[in-house]
Amino acid sequence: MLCGMAEKKSDRTRASILAAARERFGADGYERATIRAIAADASIDPAMVMRYYGSKEKLFAAAAEFDVRLPDLRDVPREQAGEVLVRHLVERWEEDDTLRVLLRTAVTNEAAAERMRQVFIGQLTPAFERAAMDEPAVRAGLIATQALGFALCRYILAFEPIVGLSTDDAVAWLGPTITRYLTSPVPSVP
Amino acid sequence: MLCGMAEKKSDRTRASILAAARERFGADGYERATIRAIAADASIDPAMVMRYYGSKEKLFAAAAEFDVRLPDLRDVPREQAGEVLVRHLVERWEEDDTLRVLLRTAVTNEAAAERMRQVFIGQLTPAFERAAMDEPAVRAGLIATQALGFALCRYILAFEPIVGLSTDDAVAWLGPTITRYLTSPVPSVP
DNA sequence: GAGGAAAGTCAACAAGTGTTGGCATATGCT
DNA sequence: AGCATATGCCAACACTTGTTGACTTTCCTC
Numbered sequence: 245m246l247c248g249m250a251e252k253k254s255d256r257t258r259a260s261i262l263a264a265a266r267e268r269f270g271a272d273g274y275e276r277a278t279i280r281a282i283a284a285d286a287s288i289d290p291a292m293v294m295r296y297y298g299s300k301e302k303l304f305a306a307a308a309e310f311d312v313r314l315p316d317l318r319d320v321p322r323e324q325a326g327e328v329l330v331r332h333l334v335e336r337w338e339e340d341d342t343l344r345v346l347l348r349t350a351v352t353n354e355a356a357a358e359r360m361r362q363v364f365i366g367q368l369t370p371a372f373e374r375a376a377m378d379e380p381a382v383r384a385g386l387i388a389t390q391a392l393g394f395a396l397c398r399y400i401l402a403f404e405p406i407v408g409l410s411t412d413d414a415v416a417w418l419g420p421t422i423t424r425y426l427t428s429p430v431p432s433v434p
Numbered sequence: 435m436l437c438g439m440a441e442k443k444s445d446r447t448r449a450s451i452l453a454a455a456r457e458r459f460g461a462d463g464y465e466r467a468t469i470r471a472i473a474a475d476a477s478i479d480p481a482m483v484m485r486y487y488g489s490k491e492k493l494f495a496a497a498a499e500f501d502v503r504l505p506d507l508r509d510v511p512r513e514q515a516g517e518v519l520v521r522h523l524v525e526r527w528e529e530d531d532t533l534r535v536l537l538r539t540a541v542t543n544e545a546a547a548e549r550m551r552q553v554f555i556g557q558l559t560p561a562f563e564r565a566a567m568d569e570p571a572v573r574a575g576l577i578a579t580q581a582l583g584f585a586l587c588r589y590i591l592a593f594e595p596i597v598g599l600s601t602d603d604a605v606a607w608l609g610p611t612i613t614r615y616l617t618s619p620v621p622s623v624p
Numbered sequence: 625g626a627g628g629a630a631a632g633t634c635a636a637c638a639a640g641t642g643t644t645g646g647c648a649t650a651t652g653c654t
Numbered sequence: 655a656g657c658a659t660a661t662g663c664c665a666a667c668a669c670t671t672g673t674t675g676a677c678t679t680t681c682c683t684c
Contacts, residue, residue: 253651253660253661254660254661257661257662272542273465273541273542275463275465275466275542276465276542278640278641278642279641279642279643280640280641280642288662289662289663289664290643291643291644291645291662291663291664292661292662292663294642294643294644295661295662299642299643300641300642300643347541348541348542350590350591351463351537351538351541351542351586351590351591352462352463352465352466352538352541352542357590357591357592360591361591361592361593364593365593365594365595381594381595382595382599384595385587385593385594385595386595386596386607388583388587388593388596389580389583389584389586389587389588389596390580390583390611391583392583392586392587392591393578393579393580393581393582393583393584393586394579394583396541396579396582396583396586397575397578397579398579400540400541400547401540401541401547401550401551401582402547402551403551403554403555403575403578403579404555404571404575405555405571405572405574405575405576406575406576406578406579409572413621417576417615417621420614421580421611421614424610424611425607431603431606431607443630443631443681444630444631447631447632468670468671468672469671469672469673470670470671470672478632479632479633479634480672480673481632481633481634481673481674481675482631482632482633484672484673484674485631485632489672489673490671490672490673
């Protein structure tokens with residue numbers, strides 16, 4: 245078999261290591277997710293993990309690679325922007341566990357926290373800037389508080405009333421909040 | 435010195451251990467906060483920590499002892515309830531680092547997560563029940579998402595736009611959200 | 625002051641961590 | 655075939671962790 249092909253053997257194990265890493269990091273956090281456990285999940289020797297990714301930190305960096313893939317908010321009217329954004333975020337959260345990895349680890353790992361800042365401030369702020377909003381950074385931050393708080397309570401802390409919400413329920417509750425953070429004039433504090 | 439007095443020597447070191455533990459747990463999370471580091475902060479031998487608290491888990495349990503001390507919401511009109519609650523929570527957060535300890539650790543430590551559930555669902559829900567609200571658990575959960583998300587972004591992840599908010603700013607922005615979660619009729623999802 | 629408990633120190637253990645180098649195996653090319 | 659390279663496993667390392675037991679010092683009571 246001539247190996248210009250994409251399907252090399254090593255690529256498969258590389259990928260299975262990454263999958264196992266994501267699961268473990270997401271379930272246990274950075275410190276408690278051990279290389280040995282990840283290797284066991286991938287049915288492989290711990291040394292292989294080092295061979296392929298160099299170190300635990302680099303493996304984590306690979307596992308936490310992420311892009312929010314924001315929808316273009318200029319297409320939707322301001323009053324629906326909140327609901328569109330919430331639905332996008334919740335669905336994104338549900339389909340991809342990378343965000344859960346990031347959330348679990350960002351609390352104790354500075355590199356993960358930095359990436360979180362990049363994603364939620366660094367990607368949201370310019371998007372709002374393009375939509376010609378005032379105070380785009382503050383609005384991005386506020387939306388991050390509600391979105392991350394929801395994810396924290398739903399996926400990490402498992403608050404029953406929040407876990408029990410359907411996607412539609414969540415959108416119906418959170419949508420207006422996000423809309424207000426997007427559209428409300430900056431409150432003047434006396 | 436007759437030792438019926440309250441000021442025994444051991445009580446002081448006990449307290450200094452607890453203070454150091456709170457700081458370390460709050461700054462580093464459960465796993466990275468080592469007994470040795472806590473002991474060093476308290477200028478004491480690691481063995482003393484075990485002598486006084488038995489184990490790391492018990493020390494953590496002592497350090498995470500906490501009560502929200504909710505204000506009585508029956509006194510305030512519904513329209514201001516959100517602002518009152520937010521102001522109370524933010525101030526509580528600012529004055530006492532126990533909540534930060536809890537937040538940092540709850541993400542990886544199941545015992546801390548359980549306590550978080552007790553505090554935010556177990557204490558908030560019955561308070562709303564007493565105030566004769568419908569769906570008290572869901573409302574408690576939603577308020578928890580916004581409150582915890584705010585704390586996460588402000589104290590743990592250090593999102594600059596959120597760190598920069600004054601207490602009054604925070605109340606002005608979050609107050610209406612909490613009020614809506616308290617008062618809005620349950621959205622009907624088709 | 626003598627006796628005894630309380631408070632603190634020291635060194636060590638057993639277990640688990642990330643990480644490394646050497647050695648076997650298999651795989652693909654000529 | 656035979657060689658070279660990629661892939662994988664094993665055993666060990668250096669280190670840190672929570673935890674323990676024996677020893678010394680300090681302090682209070684008699």
